[in-house]
Amino acid sequence: MSNGLVNMRDQSFVLYEQIGIQKLFEKEQFADYSEDVVEMMRNEAEKMAVNVIVPTYAEGDKEGCHIDKDGQVRVPRCYHDAYKKFCQGGWLAPTKSPEVGGQGTPVVVASSCSEMFSAANFAFIMYPGLTLGAAGLIERFGTEELKNKYMYKMYSGEWGGTMCLTEPGAGSDVGALKTTAKRLPDGRYLITGTKSFISSGDQDLTPNIIHPVLARIEGDPPGTGGISIFIVPKYRVNDDGGIGEFNDVRVGNVEHKMGIKGSSTCTLNFGDEGKCIGELLGNERQGIRIMFHMMNEARLEVGVQGLGHASAALEHAVQYAKERIQSVPVWDMKNPDAKAVPIIMHPDVRRDLLWMKAYVEGIRAMNLFTAYCIDMAKVGDTPEERAKYQGFVELLTPVCKAYSSDMACLVTSKAIDVYGGYGYCQEYPVEQYMRDCKISCLYEGTNGIQALDLVGRKLxxxxGANVMNMMGEIDATIKKAKSHGDLAKYAAKLEEAYFAVVDLTMAFAALGKSSGFLIPILNASPYLDIFGDMLLGHFLLQGASIAREKLDGIFAARGADSIGKKRALVHTDPDVAFYEGKIAAAKFFAIEVLTSVKSKCEAIKLGEKTPIEMAIESFAA
Ligand SMILES: Cc1cc2nc3c(=O)[nH]c(=O)nc-3n(C[C@H](O)[C@H](O)[C@H](O)COP(=O)(O)OP(=O)(O)OC[C@H]3O[C@@H](n4cnc5c(N)ncnc54)[C@H](O)[C@@H]3O)c2cc1C
Structure with missing residues (x-):
């Protein structure tokens, strides 16, 4: 039965049958893990998501966040109990080692749980999520003193954390920041400046909040190379570890937003009274390098956020389409006695649902595979193997972040279409999914910036070895699918898309070194979309080949030797229904999406430069 959030059967398929995370359990680092342990975790995560977090979803959206007269930000009241239970359940930092309060969980397993939490209420999950990221920086780059002072209390959820990069004049261009740090005689720094849009910037879930803040030490050079990073607590910490005096970090504003209303998004003023003290993390002028260490996992987490929204939207839409009775079937329209049917019987609705299913399952496989690569980059047997997986992480991260969030927004929009007018109203959750989902396209670097990262750096x-290795994986998928008679036609579509993308990538490489270098930059976003289409085609077809083999095994075991007998099993055997669904999604995606990849690549290769050649005046003349 659907939990209304995530198709657990499909998640199991991706984890065990497609990626084969069992390989991780053979590694020393994950020796405590087995399929049983992972299943226990996923079951507990499901209970936490469904029983504890979901009840905060609509209520948190309605109540939102506000600043009290005393300047303290209040989050939705229902978040308090859920936050306590979430932290007590050990969900804040499962991937961290037991020595620092974690459970040494593989990232891929934690990501599968994250999908459920994101689907349940992403606004809520951002509080522990940002704390995890901030504590992770202190663990990796902090002195023992910093770790003892802050990290343990953050990993347990006792204190919160943030990430303070953005300023009013420095969004995508972090290097333009104006926040300053002045050296003090005792080795600490006086921080002055304003940060905007800071998620969890202030809240009343925890008594202290620890802010990693990007700032420029007085006299250091402009641009990203001159930026350092500081740990700035809301309240200073006494020698005994207790909370001390206020550290002059004030909330200027809490944003009123389209979605994730339960997540506080704050303007923070550091040092209005000249009393804000920060401690350097790592070395001076290493701020950006340090921040980049947490980027891959943070960006993947945003991809999983998109996935969670899309997944929940799909689960709800399918359920609704089975229940909502409207209109007689098209083949019975002339029959005056015909009865109205559930809308899932109408071809257009079925098409919408399969479209959503294909994207959700493809995005799930892509994100979980990338999470698995993070694990393998750490525990692979040889330096070459680890490097290969790290290469996948680098290449796939901007695609997971941008493609997943962009497509997830479309999936949530499509869910509203399935609901009709009811989808637009607050009685059903799909309108909130769409509102909440949009932010994933914007923060952690806008999707436009992700596309530039892919085209300008990652390719x-x-x-080019990372791309070639990925293309090798896709090539293997094509060959395998071709060996399954009914999938060969669809494998040919993936092959056509694959050659077109290889061709365009090589054209970009040549243009990048010539006066035509603006073409790849101008087309970075469409390129990322096309690259994502090809990757999803690969993951879906890879899944379909596995499903084909499983089905053949089931049919043989059950003596289903005719089309009729095989069809009959779909209605009685959930595994048959599931595997047939995997194959249907891959076939549909190949025809619906992959067939247009080649023409999109050809269009880019025409080198059209109109958007940069037309006069700015002409845009709104
Ligand atoms: C709800 C919310 C939560 C947030 N949480 C945090 C947080 O916790 N911490 C934090 O530090 N920040 C946070 N942010 C800020 C977020 O990361 C920024 O909004 C984002 O990086 C974009 O910056 P900007 O809004 O200034 O847009 P701009 O940088 O002004 O960008 C506007 C547009 O121009 C494009 N653009 C800009 N530069 C280029 C370029 N060189 N080439 C091509 N296109 C370009 C962008 O892609 C975008 O489409 C949050 C924002 C929101 C709305």
Whole structure:
């Protein structure tokens, strides 16, 4: 039965049958893990998501966040109990080692749980999520003193954390920041400046909040190279570890937003009274390098956020389409006695649902595979194997972040279409999914910036070896699918898309070194979309080949040797229904999406430059 959030059967399929995370359990680092342990975790995560977090979803959206007269930000009241239970359940930092309060969980397993939490209420999950990211920086780059002072209390959820990069004049261009740090004689720094849009910037879930803040030490050079990072607590910490005096970090504003209303998004003023003290993390002028260490996992987490929204929207839409009775079937329209049927019987609705299913399952496989690569980059057997997986992480991260969030927004919009007018109203959750989902396209670097990262940095990284390795994986999928008679036609579509993308990528590489370098930059976003289409085609078809083999095994075991007998099993055997669904999604995606990849690549290769050649005056003349 659907939990209304995530198709657990499909998640199991991706984890065990497609990726094969069992390989991780053979590694020393994950020796405590087995399929049983992972299943226990996923079951507990499901209970936490469904029983504890979901009840905060609509209520948190309605109540939102506000600033009290005393300047303290209040989050939705229902978040308090859920936050306590979430932290007590050990969900804040499962991937961290037991020595610091974690459970050493593989990232891929934690990501599968994250999908459920994101689907349940992402606004809520941002509080522990940001704390995890901030504590992770202190763990990796902090001195023992910093770790003892802050990290343990953050990993347990006792204190909160944030990420303070953005300023009013420095969004995508972090290097333009104006926040300053002045050296003090005792080795600490006086911080002055304003940060905007800071998620969890202030809240009343925890008595202290620890802010990693990007700032420029007085006299350091402009641009990203001159930026350092500081740990700035809301309240200073006494020698005994207790909370001390206020550290002059004030909330200027809490944003009123389209979605994630339960997540406080704050303007923070550091040092209005000249009393804000920060401690350097790592070395001076290493701020950006340090921040980049948490980027891959943070960006993947945003991809999983998109996935969670899309997944919940799909689960609800399918359920609704089975229940909502409207209109007689098209083949019975002339029959005056015909009865109205559930809308899932109408071809257009079925098409919408399969479209949503294909994207959700493809995005799930892509994100979980990338999470698995993060694990393998750490525990692979040889340096070459670890490097190969790290290469996948680098290449796939901007695609997971941008493609997943962009497509998730479309999936949530499509869910509203399935609901009709009811989808637009607050009685059903799909309108909130769409509102909440949009932010995933914007923060952690806008999707436009992700596309530039893919085209400008990631394609050429490692002399193109990362792309070639990925293409090798896709090639194997094509060959395998071709060996399954009914999938060969669809494998040919993936092959056509694959050659077109290889061709365009090589054209970009040549243009990048010539006066035509603006073409790849101008087309970075469409390129990322096309690259994502190809990757999803690969993951879906890879899944379909596995499903084909499983089905053949089931049919043989059950003596289903005719089309009729096989069809009959779909209605009685849930595994048959599931695997048939996997194959249907892959076939549909290949025809619906992959067939247009080649023409999109050809269009880019025409080198059209109108958007940059037309006069700015002409845009709204
Ligand atoms: C709800 C919410 C929560 C947030 N949480 C945090 C947080 O916790 N911490 C934090 O530090 N920040 C946070 N942010 C800020 C977020 O990361 C920024 O909004 C984002 O990086 C974009 O910056 P900007 O809004 O200034 O847009 P701009 O940088 O002004 O960008 C506007 C548009 O121009 C494009 N653009 C800009 N530069 C280029 C370029 N060189 N080439 C091509 N296109 C370009 C962008 O892609 C975008 O489409 C949050 C924002 C929101 C709305």
């Amino acid at each position: 050429g990284m490692n002399k």
